[in-house]
Amino acid sequence: MSATPSWQAADGCVHTGPLLQSVNGFDVVACEACGFSHTLPLPTPQELEHIYSHEYYTQEKPLYIERYLEDKAWWDEVYAERYERLEAELPAGRRRLLDIGSGPGLFLAAGRERGWNVMGVEPSERASSYSREVLKLDVRSMFLNEETAPTLGQFDVVNLGEVLEHLPDPAGMLRLVHGLLAPGGMLVALVPNDFNPFQRVLNESMGVAPWWVAPPHHLNYFDTDTLPRLVQRCGFEVRHVETTFPIDLFLLMGHNYIGNDTLGRQAHAMRKTLEMNLRAGGETGRALKSRLHRAFAGLGLGREVLAFARKIDDSPSPA
Incomplete structure (x- = not known):
């Protein structure tokens, strides 16, 4: 265009x-x-607060918590990998973690089981209530902003899982995170990998509508180049980038799950089976899985981009 x-x-x-x-x-x-x-x-911050406090888990994702729990065994493996990487980056005594946009809390619960001191921030009343009442987690029902951030303390890790794509100022959020991290602390950022090569082929050559473009819930559209650049601009050293499984591969194989929940769950189940079998395959399987996800990132493929980055100074340049 x-x-x-x-x-x-x-x-x-x-x-x-x-x-x-x-x-x-x-x-x-x-x-x-x-x-x-x-x-x-x-949109304005006020418009977003209304969407995510009251609408997101009831209108946009009404089955999110139920599906999340159905997939718990797989999520446990996904989260174990992320904690393993963090534990390799940080000394044993540094285990304070804040999860921004913590959802129902399974990532926090996985960390608690590994001995981490965890806290969450989640604006959705439904998701944060589940975290507190069912999982007994320390999750605050609020938005992270310049007023609320100083009330939380300091952390060794801040996790932003599928958060930055929703915000009118993602650089501002990264600056807040920078201030919340202790010296040498780690940022984990996961965002959708949008306008990736598979999606472009599907849209431009096969006439598939751009299902991944979803305003006003998704405001920002990152990829394997732009997420690391933004993170670096905000005072972090990128330590590792990978992508998640390119689920849109199923669309290219004729398994059109867009708008079809049954087909979507079937595709997701096959992806889960592949990854869990590799994880169960000992050192060889786990190493192969890691290499695959780094290779996907090198090709710009994968449904999400996952970046691990270390705080490198106390005065991030304006972004």
Whole structure:
């Protein structure tokens, strides 16, 4: 697309760039000012607070908690890998973790079982109540912002799992995280890998609608290049990048799960089986799985981008 829409934010910044998609009254542009793609216009913080406090888990993802629990055995393996990498990066005495957007709390529960001191922040009333009442976790029902961040303390790890794509100012969130981390602390950031090569083929050559473009819930669209660059700009050293399994591969094989929950669960079940069998395959299987996910990242493929980064100074440059 050749158009270049522009929009001026309240702070005076002009956001403009090549138009990638137009959906539901929003334009998605490859923003020259931000260095990553996002929607125009961006909603206000007040609009987002209403969506995520009351609507997200009841309207956008009504079965999210139930499905999360159905997949618990697989999630336990996924989270074990992330904790293993963190434990290799940090000394044994550094086990304080904050999970921002902690959802129902399984990541926190997995850390607690490994001896970590964990806390969560989750604006969804439904998800945070489950975490506190069922899993007995320390989860605060609030948004992380400049007012609430100083009340939480300091941490060795901050996890942002599928958070940055929802925010009007992801760089601002990373600056808050930088301040919450102790010297040398670790950031873990997971975002959807959007406009990736498989998706582009499906959309541009096969006429499949861009199902991954979902404003106003998804405002930002990252990939294997733009997420690490943003993290670096905000005062972190990127230590490791990989991607998750490219589930859109099933679409290219003719297994069209878009809008079909039954087919979607079947594709997800096959992905889970593959990964759990590799994890059960001893050192050889685990090493192969790790190499596959790094190789996916090298090709720009994978449904999500996962980055581990270390805080490197106390004065991140403006982003």
